Amino acid sequence: MFELAKQRLEPVFKYINVDEEVIDRLSVAKRSIIASIPVRMDNGELKIFTGYRVQYDDTRGPTKGGIRYHPRVNLDEVTSLSFWMTVKCAVAGLPFGGAKGGVMVNPKDLSKLELERLSRGYIRAFADVIGESRDIPAPDVYTNSTIMGWMADEYSVISRRQVPSMITGKPVHLGGSEGRESATGQGALFSLNEYARRKGYKASDITVAVxxxxxxxxxxARLAKKSGYRVVAVSDSRGAIYSSSGLNVEDVYQFKQQENELASVYCDGTVCNMLDYESLTNEELLLLDVDVLVLGALENQITQLNADEIKAKTILEIANGPVTPQADEILEANGVDVIPDVLANSGGVVVSYFEWVQNRSGLYWEEKEVHTKLKKIMSKESNIVYDLALSHNCSLRTAAYIHGIERLAGAIDERGNRKYFKSI
Known part of the structure; x- marks a missing residue:
């Protein structure tokens, strides 16, 4: 997976000239740590879980990146994700480098007490290499604000002081930022809005599958529907639902929370009435004839095996790495625009940056102010990427990487390179 991730760099250097040292620095992670995390289970058994933390590059500032709990977490995956975080933070113009962490575990198999012990154990294992000015974790797949709160508390116990800025994505009452929970989705919508505006599209004319x-x-999906987009399909790990007339997103979510299944419904309070819809597989959802296909699951969802069958005109990546480099080539040849993950899903890390700033300053903002600041950054950086794609006649992904790598290269070069020292 990491080798696939690095392939994203190859097209970039056709358009910009960077020093060889920049390529060398960005080809390897600065630090990779693997730790064993012992957890006492509720039945008295001791289980050992494997935890990871990769700090890819800190040239532009302390590293930043989430912690995921998933059975398939491994060093290769975490390294790839830390590489993408490095580029993402640069694209967003944040004073951070990239990092990522994870534990190989199925959190659904753990009780809440076991989950807390594991989360606190992760911090004990990595406390020496993280911190507010070194490496700031955040939530990711199957982790949430509660877990971040446990982790922040464990770090404060170890350090004998309150350090809320050592982790982001915390509950609001424990120093979290207003607007953090919806930040990634909101940021992606801001990016899509700018894309649609430049294309002359009206939200009401655009169909979306998520x-x-x-x-x-x-x-x-909730925010897109509120903005006028027609959300016609959504999916979870077990399957998808589709309705050409559009879905009541909040009602569908409420029904899923209550019944643990997806269905097209109209809810009046706690009473939900079933509406007509079609059941699909996840694979079938990817092939729907919609204007925008939103990829918000895991990596490698569109590959060279199914890329030629994609009917959507635009793909919006809010997951990390859902389209492989080989699939990108096919999609580009077929005229499909891909708004890339390193731009589209950066709203989460932008608001994590806001949380970090608020924790360090002791001044806190209301949700409206957070979203105003988020919109300003997402709109600005999105338009820079879209302009680069036009000026270089390249894909949106390549344009995003050009934007991020230029910032990274500038920071690396400013510390001195071979040409500088040779000329002395």
């Missing part, structure tokens, strides 16, 4: 109806996918 793969992945977890926290990020739900908030994006």
């Amino acid at each position: 793969q992945g109806f977890g926290n990020v996918g739900y908030h994006f």
Whole structure:
């Protein structure tokens, strides 16, 4: 997976000239740590879980990146994600480098007490290499604000002081930022809005299918419908639902929370009435004839095996790495625009940056102010990327990487390179 991730760099250097040292620095992670995390289970058994933290590059500032709990977490995956975070923070113009962490575990198999012990154990294992000015974690797949709160508390116990800025995505009452929970979905919508505006599209004319109806996918779908887009399909890990007339996103989510299944419904309070809809597989959702396909699940959802069958005119990546480099080539040849993850899903890390700033300053903002600041950054950086794509006649992904790598290269070069020292 990491080798696939690095392939994203290859097209970039056709358009910009950077020093060889920049390529060398960005080809390897600065630091990779693997730790064993012992957890006492509720039945008295001791289980050992494997935890990871990769700090990819800190040239532009302390590293930043989420912690995921998933059975398939491994060093290769975490390294890839930390590389994408490095580029993403640069694209967003944040004073951060990139990092990522994870634990190989199925959190659904753990009780809440076991989950807390694991989360506190993760911090004990990595406390020496994280911190507010070194590496700031955040939530990711199957982790949430409660888990971040446990982690922040454990770090304060170890350090003997309150350090809320050592982690972001915390509950609001524990120093979290207003607007953080919906930030990734909201940021993606701001990016899509700018794309639609430049294309001359009206939201009411755009049909949207959303793969992945977890926290990020739900908030994006909810906000998109509120903005006038017609959300016609959503999916979770077990399947998808489709209605050409559009879905009542909030009602669908409420029904899923109550019944643990997806269905097209209209709810009046706690009473939900079933509406006509079609059941699909996740694979079938990807192939729907819609204007915008939103990828909000896991990596490698569109590959060279299914890319030629994609009918959507535009793909919006709010998951990390859902389209492979080989699939990108096919999609580009077929005229499909891909608004890339390193731009589209950066709203989460932008508001995490806001939380970090608020924790360090002790001044806190209301949700409206957070969204205003988020919109300003997402709109600005999106338009820079869209302009670069036009001026270089390249894909949106390549344009985003050009934007991020130029910032990273500038920071690396400013510390001195071979040409500088050779000329002395």
